[in-house]
Each structure stands twice: as structure tokens, then as C-alpha cells.
Amino acid sequence: AKTSPLPYENKLSFLHHLATSQPRHARLYRFRADPPTATMQRIKGLTTGSLPTFIDVGSNFATYAIQEDNLLAQLVQNGRRVVFMGDDTWEGLFPKKFFRSYFFPSFNVKDLHTVDDGILQHLYPTVDSGEWDVLIAHFLGVDHCGHKHGPDHPEMAKKLTQMNEMLRSLVDHLGNDTLLLVAGDHGMTETGDHGGDSEKEVNAALFVYSKTPLFVTVPPEEPEAIPQVNLVPTVALLLGVPIPYSNIGEVMAELFSGDGDAVSAALQQLSVYHINAKQVDRFLHSYSLVAQDLPAEQLQHLQQLFSSAVEEHTQLLAQVQGATLVPPELESRLGSLISRFQLYLREARALCTQSWARFHLLRMVGGCTLIATSCLLCYMASELSASSDSFYRSCLLYPLLWGLMVALLLGLAHAFTQEGLDLLLVSSWAAAASQLGFFWHWWGRHPKQARLMGSQPPLPSAGLRQRLQAWLGLAFPMGILLFRCGAMFSDSFVVAEARVAPFLLASLVMLLVGKLHWDGRLTVPEGPKQQFLGFSSYRREIWYLLCLVAMLLICVRLSGFFHQCREEIPQCRPSLFLSPLASLRNTRAKNLFYLLCVVLLAGLVYAVRSWLRHYGNLNSSDPLVLFVRWGFPLVVLCIACYWAVASSADDSLGKLQELVQVAVVAFPWAVYGLASMGLLLLLCNPMTVFAKDTRESPGSIVTPYLGVPTSEVDFLHVIPQIYKRMQESQKSRLERGSCRATVAAYGLGSVYSAALVIALTLLGLPWYAVISWLLAASQFFYSTGHQPIFPAIHWNAAFVGFHLDHSTNLLQPRLLLTSWAPVTSCAFVLEVVGCPLLLLWPFVCEMPSLQKKKPKKEPREELQEVEEHMMEMRLRESPEKFSTALLQLGLKYLFVLGTQLLACVCAAMILRRHLMVWKVFAPKFLFESLGFVVSSICLLLGISLVMRVDCAVSTWFNQLQLR
């Protein structure tokens, strides 16, 4: 009709020709898809008849295979031969279901022709051979053309013309008993994308054609709109197989008219509707038993509809058999019954659609706002806690009470109004209320502080300059964090995250070194003492720093060899080290790997012990010390044995099979037992120091060593082992099921980087201050406020630790669990030899650790009295400052974590129509939020553990003083 049709218009002229020339043979429908309109979700919808939701929770992460009852499963079960050709997404969804299949790669969106040409090559011979009951040909060219060029492009015209020609010749090949269904699984927007729920995306066409007449009625002017899921019961019943269990579609009764008169046609349609309604009712019934998300009264209403219709149906059938009804009345009753079944089916579908498939935009925005304000809150609280002491109650406790109060009120209101309690809503309202409370209190305090500040002699210019400098100092790490967050919005960057994160990390480190140099901190003496310590010490520090940086970079780079691959990067090869030992063919390589693992493990234990010994721990006879001494080697032994057993080939041991079975279970349990014992011991008594030591030689060497290191050593050591264990066992289990793959990829892609990025972002804030402090003179460290920089230090060291951990544990097959626990603990002694007094022991990569300096004896440095004095002072000032620092650390950590999570959430929200949302953004979002939850919990645990150790230390110290 148009004078100048667009490229995508008027191209399928053959369909039009069929529909107009043979109205009883062909009909065109408007085919409405349910969102999400991504290909995989649509295939699921077209075969199961249900609405695929965000993530199919029940399904296995490792495989996409549809676990629900579906059309193909039914067809195969009933002995139909299903032949497939085209998009290889189907292969993953229906593994081994097809009688014959020709899959072609669908991943490359830019490739318009491979799939289509492949199908065309096989289509006609297969059709002619007749060796099939159902033939599915999934063409991709039009879809890919949309993604590549958009609909408004000459390529699209070419593609559609090709399809038209294909249809024309296909119809020539059809037999008389064949039904041809031509359908689009989704539409596309003006840019050629799909995935969302806009009109253009959900509308496609369905064309039905057969060489035998199908329809009794004339086609309507405007094509009738039918939901996509209607195809499922229709095809199932046409082919004589059961309707898939979870189908909520309504059968297309027109196709069941048959050749007979109106009454027999109506009866046939009625029976079809009856089957369909029974199936839907059964599904709704069993669904409502397990899930509560369908409103009860509506379900009841539906139930009534159904039972009355069924009752009438049986009556009617009886009457028909008794032939008591005359045609006109019969017809009208049949008609009304059919419409009642239709009503039932439509209402059931509407109910399900309403409760399953929706983007709740308001809640999405609300959630984002909540996260954003929480981040802001964390940031402000961390700033506040540094500046004032007494704010805990007003700014942290009261808001909590507010939140609880609101939650309680809401709960009461719900209880009174007898409505169902939406836990999600209540908790989010509570969170919002507590945040409001915080800001309100903060606002209330703010003027007071401003006044206080004003009362002090102001130095505006200096203050301004300092603030500017502070801002600049923040700008670089924050810029990196910003890049990091921005990267969440690009699917390519999310896919390449495993490489982007180390890149940013390396940049940050180099930036730091450069900045330090630029500021002259590496060369110019700062402390008064430095001046007579001379140039050489600086030189040494620089070299250490450079060596550390180089080692760090190398470790980061090396850890790249242990990456899993994502399927989006085709040229990527999975690392050799990731495969479990048992799967290695080459015996020599296997032995080598095994030995390497064991040696590394033993080396780790040995290093830990010697380190502890070196710094004077492990000299008491507490059970914990005993544990460290004997438990660790035992653990190592167990692990080594387990590896040996697990990696040996199954059949090689023959008779010992049963023994092996026992061993496979026993060794891990031994390790778990030992580890938990160690943890318990640690909780009971975190001190491993023999108190007498200090008293014995008050004048000479040993200053009180804090028990902390041991605790951390425990962590350092035991937790990785646990995880290794779990990884191992997980791995072997997975192996048995032979279903690994994508999950691991996700795991590593997002997880690895999650932890890494955590570390990375952590460095962010007071990074420069930290290092400058690190490199500052040793006595600076004694006398001035190093405590406030606590968090900074942790982060720095924590981050180093993380990478070293990677490099040491490298040979472990790291798997899924790592992802759930970015908390894999790790530790690293950052011993700055320039100041041997400083010992950092952050134990869990993102957990704050207790960092204690041990004023070690330095013969030339300080007098003993001074040292003892210092010691006491530090401990005395500990309680308040220490807890402040801990809090600040926790808050800052939460802040960076939260920022990252926010970016993820926003990406998932804004890009919810993106082509890649189900493949990239949604999993990323899930992993990120899980990681956030896990690491928040671990943060709390870590802080409480540190508090515990701190308590123990202070009581111990009190005892010491009393003596």
C-alpha cells in the first residue's frame, strides 16, 4: 500500500499470496511473546509453554538444559522423530533429544549467513526423505541482521527476500498431511535489539499453512493476536502427545475443526479445550502447593470456573450420547461451554503472567536508591568516626532503633489489616527509615561541628590547599574505582573482566609508585632521624619497594594463567592447571603437579612456623601452640594423602577400591575436624605467647609479643586449606557428574575479579598516606599517630596478601567455591625491613585484620625503658582508637564494596533489554550480590574475631601489669 516500503516491509509476499489465495489453508496471526524476549527464554517458552523467569532457580547452573517438562521431551518419549537444524542454542537446551540435528554456531551475531545457508543445505533433502515427525528449522539470519544492521537496512531486505524464497520452495516440498508453522520467536526494536517488553519486541508473526484445508471460517480483517505459548498445547495435541506439564497456553481450537459439520467440529474443539484446561488446572494446583506467589482467592475463583465447566462438560457429553439435544440448542450450549473454557484458560494465564513475568521498575529504582544511600552512609560514617568519638550512639544506634521501629510498625499494620506480610517491603522500608534516621542525626550534629570548627583559629588558605591536595590524592584511586564501576556497564568489559581487573590493579600500583616518586617521598628524608641515618637506608627501602611491586605485578600476571575461560572469548584456552589431577593423562605430569602441590603446601606451613618462631611466638605450651606445631603438619599430611588418593585413576587400585572410598571421605573430614578444632582453640585462647618471657628478661630482648600473629596464622593457614578441601571435593563431585563448564567460568570471571577488585578498590582511599607512612622513618612510627592509619595499612597489605595467596595456591584447582567465598583467606607478611618494627598481618583478604606493631628490639635504636613505655602507651590508647579504626575500616570497605554492587545493580537495571542481559549482566549481578552478602558477613566475623583477640590481649596485659 505504501509507495516506498521500508527495507523490512512487503518482503514475505509469498505468505500473503498463500493467505489470500487459499484462505482455508493458511492463516496469519499476530504472535505475542512474553518478555523477556531473548532467544533462549523464547525457546523455553515455545517448548515448555510457561513463562521463563529471571533465572530458573531449580535449574543447574552448569548446564542450560531444560529440566522442565517440554514439548520435545514429550515428543521423544512418545517415539516421534524430531529433526532439528539451525541455532545451536537448542543443543544446550535439549541435549540428545533430537533424532537428527544440524547445529550451526549462533554466537557470532555479526555472521548473517552461516546458520541460514547451513539450514538451506539440509532442509529440502530432509523434508523429502520423510524421516521425521517434527522438523524444526531455526533461522537466525534475520535476527542477526537486526543486531548487526538494524531493521532499516538493505541487508534486511535481502535476508527477508531469501526467507521468502525459502518458504516458496519449501511449500513445494510439503506433503499433504504436513502442517507448516512459520513463526518469529520475538520482534525487534528500531535498533534491532530485543530482550525487553516493548510492543515492537514482543510482536512477531505466526503463519499456519497446510495443503489440506484447516479452517472453516474466513480469516478476520486484522490478524488475530495470540500468545506465543498457545503454540505448545496446539502442537502437542495435533501430534497426539501429552501437553507439557507446566504449560499455561491455550490451545488454538480453530486448527481442530476437522472436515465434519459444525457440531462435530465444536465437539472436537470442546474435547481439546477440556484436555488443555485439565492440564492447566493440574499445574496450577500443584504449583500453588509449593509456591505462594499466586493469590489465593483468585486461585479459588479459577478453581470454581474450572470445576463448573468440567461438570457441565460431562453433562453435555452424556446428553450428546443420549442424543437428547437438538442441534440449535446443542450448538449454543457447546459455544457457551467453549467460551467458558476459554475464559478459564485466559484468566489462568493472566494470573500467571501477572505474578511471574514483570519488571517492577519502582522496586528496582527503590533498591538502587537504597544501595546508593547506604554507600553514602558508609562513607560519611567513616569520615565521621575519624573526627569524633561520641557519635556511635547518636548516629549508629538510634537509626538502628528507628529502622526496627518502622519495621515493627509496618508489621503491626499488616497484622491488623490481615494482609500478607511482604518481608521484602518491610525490610526495605526499615532500612530506608534507619538511613533517614542516620542522615537526620548527622544533620543535627553538623551545625554543631561547624561551629566548633569555626571557633578554632581558621587558616583558610592552608586548609583549602590541604583539602585540594587531599582531593587530588583521592582522585586517582577513585578514578580507578570509577573505571571499574563504569566497566560494569559494558558487556565486553564484564566478559573481559579477568584481564581488566589486573590491568587496573597494575595501573594503580604503578601510579602509586610514580606518585610517591613525584612527591619526593622516595628520596627526600622526612623524619629528623633520617638525616643522620643517611642515604643508604632510603636506597634500600626503595629497592624493597620496587622489588615488592615487581613481585606483586609478576604474581598478578602469573595468576592470569589460572583463568577459566568464558565462552564469549573463543580464542581463550582453559588453563592446564585448572583440570583436576585425576583427569591428567600424562602420568609424569601428574606426579610432577602433585609433588609441586605438596611441596608448596609444606613450604607454606614451614614458612608460617618459622616466621612465628622467628618473632618469638610458639614459645608457650598452650594447646593452641601445640596445635600450630603438630596440627598443621597433620593437616598437610591429610591433604597430601587425600590428593594422592583422589588423583589416582579409579580402576588402577583394583581391590583397594573400598579403602579408597573411605579415604576420600575420611581425609577431608580429618582436615575439617582439625581446622575447626584449631578455630575453637583460637577462640578460647588467642594467646600463644608465654607470658613469663617478658618478665624473665625485662631488660634485654623480648618485649611482649602479642598473640595476634598466631591467630592470623591460623587463619592464614587453616582457612585456605578448608577451601582447598572443599574445592577439591566439589571438583571431584562435579567431575563425576561430568557437568562443569559455564558455572566455573562465571565463577572465575566475576569472582576472581570480585575479590581482586575488592582488594583493588580497597587500596583506594588512604593509599598514598599508607605507603608514605610505610616508608617514613622508623621512629615516626613509634611516636606519632600510626593508629589512625590502621585501615590504610590493612588494605595495602591485605591486597598484597591476596595476590600472593593466588600465586601460592595456584596449583589448586580453584573452582566454584572460591566464588562464593571471595573470602578465601590469605595472608601475607609485609615486612618492611627498613623498619623491622612494623609487622602486618592482615589475614583475610578483605577482612580487616588486627595489625599490631611489634616493637622489636633494635639494639641501636631505643632504650629499653622507652620501649616499654611505648608499649604500654600503645595498649592503653588502644581501646577507643583501635575500635574506631576497626569501624572505619569496616565502613570504608563496605563503601567500596557497595559502590561496586551499585554499579552492577544499575547495569542490570538499565540494560535489562540488552541482548546480553541474560548471559552477562544478570549472572554478574547475582554473583556480585552474593559476594557482597558473603563478604559483609565475613567482615562482621572478622571484626568480631579481632575484637576477641583484642580483649584477650588487654586482659593478658593487665595481668602482666599486676604481676
Add this chain to the structure above:
Amino acid sequence: MKEAEIRRLLAANLLCVFTIILTAVVPSFFWDGFTVLGTHLAWLCICSVCVSTLNIILHLVLKPNQSHKRSSFAHKISRFLKCCIYFFMSCILFHAIIVLYGAPLIESVTETFLFAVLLSTFTTLQCLCMLGPNIQAWIRVFSKNGAMSIWESSLQITTICSILGAWFGAFPIPLDWDRPWQVWPISCSLGATFGYMAGLIIAPLWIHWNRKQLTYKSR
């Protein structure tokens, strides 16, 4: 005097920029099929060679560091050799750093190394020309308030700009646009080149802008 020197600096820098543009344009007249993207390695070589020659010539002509003592021929030779060694070492170092940043270790070694050479040309070579093989001087120049002449300020700016350009050049690599310039190391070397050119242009302007604040203390 300062104004005149800034003008000389500007002229020299513009000459450099011009040369780089020429390296991209001129070879295609002599060599069919030469494009910066298509025959990238060749362009990398040409660009490095041209820029280094130009820099050396400029250095000989302009003599920006005045403190030149008369020295023996042998001394000069040893100095030159030292410079060569330094340059080579910087290439190796850049290569290592690039690999640490995530460049492939074994595949496309040539590309990575030529990129390192290009970066060295933009950074190390200038330092060598300006300061000689004297690490202490380098360290001094690349710290705050370390520059002692406008030449050294310009050196600072161009070096930082080149490295920043190379860094930003890595950003488009993961994107799935399928452009020819996204191939390693094209985007990075282009980024470095553009950064260098930008630095060359920015430096005189910045110095001119800040000429009141810039007070160079002499040694």
C-alpha cells in the same frame, strides 16, 4: 629570553608533530599498500626511527642543556655507547611492563617489542638526549619541582602524556566493535602517539601559561 626559548621549544615540538604526521603519510607514496593500520609494524619502525633521528638532530642543533664541558673523544664514545645500552634496556623494561600489564607473553612478541621501542622513543630517548645517561638527573626531573628549564618541563609533560596515551589506548581492546585498530598493539601505539603529539603541543602552551609561576632554580 624566556619568551624566545619558549618559541624555540614550540618550533621544535611542532617539527616533531609534523614529522610524525609525515611518517604516516609519506611512505604510502613510495610503497603501495602502506597504511598505518594495515602495515602497522612497518609504520612503528618508521615512526620510531624518524622521531629518534629528529630528536637527536634537534638536540645537536639546539643544545638545550647548557652545561656542556669539553670532553675527550673517548669520553664521548663511551657516553654514546652508554646511551645505546640505556635505550635498549629501557626497551626491555617497557616490554616487561607491558607484558605485566597483560600483553600476551609468547604470541606477537614482535608487536609488543616494537611497541616498547616506540614508547622508549617517545620517553627514554628524549631523556637521553636531554639529560644524558645520568639516572640521578632523570630521577630529579621526574619529581615535583624537579625541572630546571623549560626543556625539562616539556620533557616531563610529553613523557607523561605518551604513557597516559598508551594506557588509555588499552581501553578499547576488549570492546566487541571488530575494528581493525582494536588489534593489539595498534590502539595502544596509536594512543601513545597521540598522547605524545598532544604532549608536544600542550607543553609549550602550558609553560607559556604558567611562565610567571615557573621559577627554575639552578643547581
